[in-house]
Amino acid sequence: MHNIEKKNKMAIKESELVLAPNGSLYHIHLTGENLADNVLLVGDPERVNMFKEIFEAVEYESMNRELHALTGKYHGERFTALSTGMGCDNIDIVATELDAAANFDLTTRTVKAEHRSLNLVRIGTSGSIQSNVDCGSRVASRYAIGMDGLLNYYRHPNDGFEKEMEQAFAKHMNLDNRLATPYCVKGSERLLGIVGEGMVHGITVTAPGFYGPQGRNIRLTPSVENLNERLAEFCWDGTQVTNLEMETSAIYGFARALGHEALTVCLIIANRPKGTFLNDYHQPMKETIALVMERLSKI
Numbered sequence: 001m002h003n004i005e006k007k008n009k010m011a012i013k014e015s016e017l018v019l020a021p022n023g024s025l026y027h028i029h030l031t032g033e034n035l036a037d038n039v040l041l042v043g044d045p046e047r048v049n050m051f052k053e054i055f056e057a058v059e060y061e062s063m064n065r066e067l068h069a070l071t072g073k074y075h076g077e078r079f080t081a082l083s084t085g086m087g088c089d090n091i092d093i094v095a096t097e098l099d100a101a102a103n104f105d106l107t108t109r110t111v112k113a114e115h116r117s118l119n120l121v122r123i124g125t126s127g128s129i130q131s132n133v134d135c136g137s138r139v140a141s142r143y144a145i146g147m148d149g150l151l152n153y154y155r156h157p158n159d160g161f162e163k164e165m166e167q168a169f170a171k172h173m174n175l176d177n178r179l180a181t182p183y184c185v186k187g188s189e190r191l192l193g194i195v196g197e198g199m200v201h202g203i204t205v206t207a208p209g210f211y212g213p214q215g216r217n218i219r220l221t222p223s224v225e226n227l228n229e230r231l232a233e234f235c236w237d238g239t240q241v242t243n244l245e246m247e248t249s250a251i252y253g254f255a256r257a258l259g260h261e262a263l264t265v266c267l268i269i270a271n272r273p274k275g276t277f278l279n280d281y282h283q284p285m286k287e288t289i290a291l292v293m294e295r296l297s298k299i
Contacts, residue, residue: 011109020064023106025097028082029062032116034071035101036078038296040289041094041122041251045083050286054293055079067094075297088148088206088250095120095254103258118260119188119296121195123289125281126204126245126266127214128273129228133200135271135278138288139242140196141187141204141264145169146249148208149180156257161185165236172234175224180208184236185252191263195295202242204264205231206249214244215272228272243268265292 018026025031042048045068052058055072062069066085071078084094100106102116126139133139143162151161165184173182192201207213212220215227224230231241248264255262267288269278278284 012104014109017100017104017106017109019106024062025101025106027064027093028067028069028097028101029064030069030071030080030082030097030101031106032101032104034060034069034080035098035118036071036080037116038077038079038119038299039098039121040079040081040292041120041124041247042081042083043086043124043247045085047285048081048083050289051079051081053286054290066090074293077297079293079296084247086210087246088146088150088208091247091250091254092150095251095258099254099258099260115259118255119191119299120251120255120260120262121191121292121296122247122251122262122264122266123285123292124245124247124264124266125269125285126243127270128243128268129232130202130240130242131271131273133202133242133268133271134274135268135276136284137268138199139202139204139266139268140192140199141248141252141266142192142201142239143203143236144185144187144249144252144264145203145205145241146183146185146253147180147213148206148246148249150250151183151185151253151257152181154253154257156253161253161256162236168236169234173230179224183249183253185249185256187252187263188255188261191261194299195263195265195292197295199265200242201239203234203236203239204248204266205241205244207244207246210246232273244272
């Protein structure tokens with residue numbers, strides 16, 4: 001936390017902490033005032049509209065590119081729903097700006113004296129790499145493994161990441177050194193116990209793309225042979241790799257480094273070993289959102 005503490009004493013330049021004309025964060029268009037402590041992250045901007053059907057009242061809404069923000073109340077508790085778009089590059093923006101909204105005085109561009117911790121819960125879709133985790137299942141990620149390389153661009157506390165797990169995974173996968181060095185992060189045990197009750201608990205692998213990086217062979221042949229089969233064989237702390245997606249490792253990494261709690265809940269819409277796909281998942285996704293909010297509202 002040394003680098004973070006050092007920055008507490010200095011104002012961040014306008015070119016580094018970029019704001020929109022209305023004084024909100026440049027991309028997410030949120031400030032600390034219209035950001036709830038419970039933040040629900042979804043990929044698709046259209047999916048944020050589902051929250052309008054669940055919220056009892058809406059107090060704030062903004063749209064900017066693929067980032068659709070909505071703050072409202074459910075059972076009297078404030079929630080912010082925010083779309084991220086796809087991929088860890090977007091999470092770099094979203095997670096950084098959410099923390100800035102919570103912990104920066106945007107007028108003076110300095111870190112606030114009192115740290116504000118957020119509950120970041122990603123509600124997404126994913127593909128299973130275990131044949132017994134069928135389409136329609138819900139997976140809550142106990143761990144995330146990042147094959148995207150994003151967190152390698154940041155200095156962060158060494159105790160925030162699962163070094164032994166990283167070493168075991170690197171040895172198991174034996175990846176070409178041209179690929180990004182994987183990193184492993186444990187999610188919030190507190191949120192897993194409350195939100196993930198009754199769900200499949202697994203290790204989620206985050207890939208830097210949808211096709212080759214997830215072992216799909218279309219016209220270009222993936223450079224890693226039998227990627228999914230090799231991932232499916234990895235187990236840590238009694239937990240298997242269950243699914244592949246594109247955002248969780250970055251969310252977990254930023255949350256751990258910046259003092260927030262994070263959990264991903266994915267609706268499984270593809271079973272890669274079986275080759276099956278859940279094409280119409282609107283209703284199961286709506287039910288998943290409602291379940292997560294119901295459980296978070298009781299914290």
